[in-house]
Amino acid sequence: DAGITQSPRHKVTETGTPVTLRCHQTENHRYMYWYRQDPGHGLRLIHYSYGVKDTDKGEVSDGYSVSRSKTEDFLLTLESATSSQTSVYFCAISVKGPGSPLHFGNGTRLTVT
Amino acid sequence: RKEVEQDPGPFNVPEGATVAFNCTYSNSASQSFFWYRQDCRKEPKLLMSVYSSGNEDGRFTAQLNRASQYISLLIRDSKLSDSATYLCVVNRMDSSYKLIFGSGTRLLVRP
Numbered sequence: 570d571a572g573i574t575q576s577p578r579h580k581v582t583e584t585g586t587p588v589t590l591r592c593h594q595t596e597n598h599r600y601m602y603w604y605r606q607d608p609g610h611g612l613r614l615i616h617y618s619y620g621v622k623d624t625d626k627g628e629v630s631d632g633y634s635v636s637r638s639k640t641e642d643f644l645l646t647l648e649s650a651t652s653s654q655t656s657v658y659f660c661a662i663s664v665k666g667p668g669s670p671l672h673f674g675n676g677t678r679l680t681v682t
Numbered sequence: 683r684k685e686v687e688q689d690p691g692p693f694n695v696p697e698g699a700t701v702a703f704n705c706t707y708s709n710s711a712s713q714s715f716f717w718y719r720q721d722c723r724k725e726p727k728l729l730m731s732v733y734s735s736g737n738e739d740g741r742f743t744a745q746l747n748r749a750s751q752y753i754s755l756l757i758r759d760s761k762l763s764d765s766a767t768y769l770c771v772v773n774r775m776d777s778s779y780k781l782i783f784g785s786g787t788r789l790l791v792r793p
Contacts, residue, residue: 604783611686611769611785612726627780659725668714668773671781673725 572596573674575660581680588647590677592660594640600663601643602671603627603635605656612659618643619667650681683708686772688784696792699760703787705770706752714773715746715753719766720786726769729755760791 572595582588592601603615604627614627616635624635632654634646647654657678661671688705695701707715715732730737732744732753743756753772757764770784 609690609785612783614780617780667780670716670728670731670771673727675725 573660573662573672575658575674575677577677578675579678581682582650583682584651585649588650588679588681590645590647590658590660590679592643592645592674594643594662596662596664597640598662598664599640600666601637602661602663603633603643603645604659604661604673605629605654606659606676607656615645615658647679650679652681655679655681684784685709685774685782686770686784688768688770688787690785690787692788692790694790694792695760697760697762699791700756700758701760701789702754702756703768703770703789704752704754705772705784705787706750707770707772707782708751709772709774710748710751712772712774714781715744716771716781717742717744717753717755718769718771718783720769721766726783729768757789760789762791762793765789765791 574593576591602617604612606612613629618624618637636644659676660674685708717729718726719729720726736745741758745754767786767788769786774780
């Protein structure tokens with residue numbers, strides 16, 4: 570257990586509303602990631618962080634922002650939710666750094682109506 | 683072309699069967715390879731890393747073929763509990779060393 574907690578586990582929201590998902594880790598790992606998983610696409614990287622206030626974009630970052638003000642928390646914000654952002658969102662940490670295996674949280678299932 | 687490609691399956695096999703999955707990758711410079719397992723509505727979990735010389739973990743054997751740019755996963759003596767989706771993962775050889783996930787191969791083991 571890598572000590573990763575995602576909240577909320579499930580959320581239904583309306584188009585146009587802002588939404589923030591939280592990822593919390595208990596082991597002070599430097600690298601944290603946000604992925605989304607959709608049928609036929611696999612896991613796609615949204616944003617990642619390599620330290621407090623150090624973040625970078627992944628391959629599907631449009632419409633998302635992130636913040637990392639503390640080592641243990643990595644927040645993902647949907648500025649104005651759209652139906653195309655209905656997905657399962659996973660947070661992950663890298664224990665040994667880039668290129669090493671990731672450990673995932675148990676996911677947030679988001680539905681945008 | 684996707685960076686990492688897998689046959690989505692499903693592979694439907696009887697208990698006790700041997701089953702193999704392949705995964706192809708496009709970046710010949712990739713250095714890190716992994717297999718993950720994902721149960722329905724759960725998070726992916728690392729099954730095993732894949733080493734150049736091939737490696738085995740109990741009933742599971744992983745192999746890497748750099749010349750043909752694919753990795754494989756062999757499961758012997760399949761159990762009902764092996765039913766899951768198996769994700770192939772390859773690192774992207776740029777400054778970020780980000781991991782790229784395949785869409786997964788679904789395995790169903792029947793009694």
